Amino acid sequence: MVARPTIVIAALAALAGCAATPLHPIPVAVLVDGDLPAASPLPKTAVAGLELRPIALPAPAAAVADDDAAIITRARKAYGQGDLDACRADLARVDVTKLLAAGDRGLASRALTFTAACASSALAKTEAATAADRFASFGLELPDSVVSPDVEQLIGNAIARAGAAKRHPLAVTGEIGARLSIDGRPAGCALPCTIDLGPGDHVVAVDADGFQPAVRTLRIPDVATIAVAQQPASPELAARQWRARLGHGFPGADLVGAALIGRFAGERRVAFVHAGASLTGALVVDGKSLASAERDRGDPAGLVRELAYDGKILHRPAVWQRPWFWIAVSGAAVVLAGGIVAVTYQRPIHTSVGF
Amino acid sequence: MRALFVFALIAACVVHHRVQLLLGPRADQPTKGFACGDPMAPGSSMFARAVTPTRRLQFSLAIDMIELPGHVPSCLGEEIKATCENGECPYDLANRSCIHVDVQLPPAANDTAQIVKLVDDWLKQNAPVVFGNAPDGAVIVRAIAIDGPTCDEVLTSTNILGCAYSCPVVLDQIDGVLSLGLAVQDNLQDPATCVAAIDACAMFPN
Numbered sequence: 001m002v003a004r005p006t007i008v009i010a011a012l013a014a015l016a017g018c019a020a021t022p023l024h025p026i027p028v029a030v031l032v033d034g035d036l037p038a039a040s041p042l043p044k045t046a047v048a049g050l051e052l053r054p055i056a057l058p059a060p061a062a063a064v065a066d067d068d069a070a071i072i073t074r075a076r077k078a079y080g081q082g083d084l085d086a087c088r089a090d091l092a093r094v095d096v097t098k099l100l101a102a103g104d105r106g107l108a109s110r111a112l113t114f115t116a117a118c119a120s121s122a123l124a125k126t127e128a129a130t131a132a133d134r135f136a137s138f139g140l141e142l143p144d145s146v147v148s149p150d151v152e153q154l155i156g157n158a159i160a161r162a163g164a165a166k167r168h169p170l171a172v173t174g175e176i177g178a179r180l181s182i183d184g185r186p187a188g189c190a191l192p193c194t195i196d197l198g199p200g201d202h203v204v205a206v207d208a209d210g211f212q213p214a215v216r217t218l219r220i221p222d223v224a225t226i227a228v229a230q231q232p233a234s235p236e237l238a239a240r241q242w243r244a245r246l247g248h249g250f251p252g253a254d255l256v257g258a259a260l261i262g263r264f265a266g267e268r269r270v271a272f273v274h275a276g277a278s279l280t281g282a283l284v285v286d287g288k289s290l291a292s293a294e295r296d297r298g299d300p301a302g303l304v305r306e307l308a309y310d311g312k313i314l315h316r317p318a319v320w321q322r323p324w325f326w327i328a329v330s331g332a333a334v335v336l337a338g339g340i341v342a343v344t345y346q347r348p349i350h351t352s353v354g355f
Numbered sequence: 356m357r358a359l360f361v362f363a364l365i366a367a368c369v370v371h372h373r374v375q376l377l378l379g380p381r382a383d384q385p386t387k388g389f390a391c392g393d394p395m396a397p398g399s400s401m402f403a404r405a406v407t408p409t410r411r412l413q414f415s416l417a418i419d420m421i422e423l424p425g426h427v428p429s430c431l432g433e434e435i436k437a438t439c440e441n442g443e444c445p446y447d448l449a450n451r452s453c454i455h456v457d458v459q460l461p462p463a464a465n466d467t468a469q470i471v472k473l474v475d476d477w478l479k480q481n482a483p484v485v486f487g488n489a490p491d492g493a494v495i496v497r498a499i500a501i502d503g504p505t506c507d508e509v510l511t512s513t514n515i516l517g518c519a520y521s522c523p524v525v526l527d528q529i530d531g532v533l534s535l536g537l538a539v540q541d542n543l544q545d546p547a548t549c550v551a552a553i554d555a556c557a558m559f560p561n
Binding site for chain 2: 347348349350351352353354355
């Protein structure tokens with residue numbers, strides 16, 4: 001037979017359990033970084049009132065074959081064999097702007113050096129001079145590859161002219177805080193930013209988390225200001241950027257991280273769980289981090305529940321609605337009653353009378 | 356089974372007291388309430404009325420618990436009487452404990468003190484417990500020696516052989532000897548006065 005106090009406590013605990021649970025489960029995506037303990041998975045119904053939906057990061061994009069390096073190698077070989085037409089035809093296919101935007105200044109240097117060399121050998125003086133001028137204005141360094149002395153002279157003269165020319169300011173605007181690089185080198189400032197550049201062609205590239213990279217080519221001193229617009233990043237790119245930030249040691253759900261999660265998760269509410277020595281996590285709603293929490297490794301459901309409470313997705317039950325409260329109250333009542341009995345109890349006396 | 360366990364638990368917590376009644380202020384000094392001379396037979400004890408031709412002393416000893424529900428008086432007869440006026444000190448004859456005393460007197464035992472000592476010894480052997488569980492409140496314990504085979508005899512001056520009582524006590528507060536006696540009066544040597552005193556003792560509070 002179950003004692004009446006037990007029934008009362010069970011009823012109150014049940015009432016407490018029902019009080020904070022919404023009628024319909026609220027969907028929350030769960031993004032896990034690291035490995036959860038096998039004994040503590042996060043099933044769909046692990047947290048009362050929530051419908052947990054695990055999401056996976058989009059797979060990293062496959063590495064793009066480095067065609068430009070092969071083309072330049074082939075052009076160099078053709079140059080060495082005196083096949084100048086083949087050399088010039090190959091190098092015409094190389095997009096130096098793209099190389100600089102990607103920060104591959106070494107490849108860009110080789111492309112322009114051999115462009116100048118092949119054009120010079122083919123007696124295309126203007127083409128050779130243009131390549132040398134671009135080389136100089138981009139501030140590239142001569143490659144180790146062997147070219148004719150006159151080509152080295154041509155490029156050297158262009159570098160000398162560029163070095164002597166007056167520099168002009170260029171104001172670059174765009175997404176505030178975006179990283180700026182000029183001719184494949186970090187400019188050392190974030191947008192909005194003004195830098196001094198020598199005359200000639202330049203490649204302006206901006207990059208910001210949450211946005212597609214953007215590249216502009218311009219000519220100094222023809223352009224003094226430029227606004228570089230960026231398109232929002234695709235979910236795949238946002239996921240890549242988020243993963244890269246984690247790799248650099250940034251928190252997964254800081255201001256930028258939360259915005260990236262909001263872009264690639266495809267869900268309004270995302271619970272980010274980082275499984276390290278302990279479990280840390282954050283609740284991201286509409287790209288903003290609303291709550292963060294930490295728990296033992298064995299309690300991912302508790303972490304998500306705490307995030308839901310702090311993020312106001314679930315109503316945190318009042319103290320009296322929590323089972324442990326009633327357990328504590330019952331325990332205290334029992335201890336108090338025991339104490340009172342122990343203090344006030346008088347043992348009954350049984351007195352026999354005789355002779 | 357659970358009830359048995361609870362009972363055992365409670366029983367284990369009970370404190371047992373034993374109150375030993377003593378007919379007199381000391382073991383070797385009998386109460387004057389049991390030592391009255393017989394006014395009808397000068398020189399003889401009241402107990403001589405209960406001695407058979409075969410020298411067996413046979414009488415009934417009634418033990419009463421007179422409850423004092425309200426005011427608890429002192430030992431003074433005046434206070435006890437005042438407290439128990441108007442039937443305020445009830446005692447239940449149905450709960451009266453009755454002991455049928457049957458003592459073989461030796462041929463030479465004529466001294467009252469010696470007889471009372473023999474009675475006392477007999478009681479110790481034959482009536483170690485007269486009340487299994489005493490009342491919780493204050494009471495006066497009274498012993499009446501009645502000449503007759505039962506304690507239901509109508510008490511008269513002729514069948515009351517002796518009487519003694521205790522001070523008002525709460526028996527649960529005692530674990531030892533409780534003396535029964537009679538108010539000391541100088542002239543208790545006088546059989547008539549002594550009998551009057553034991554009659555008053557035995558018929559109290561009626």
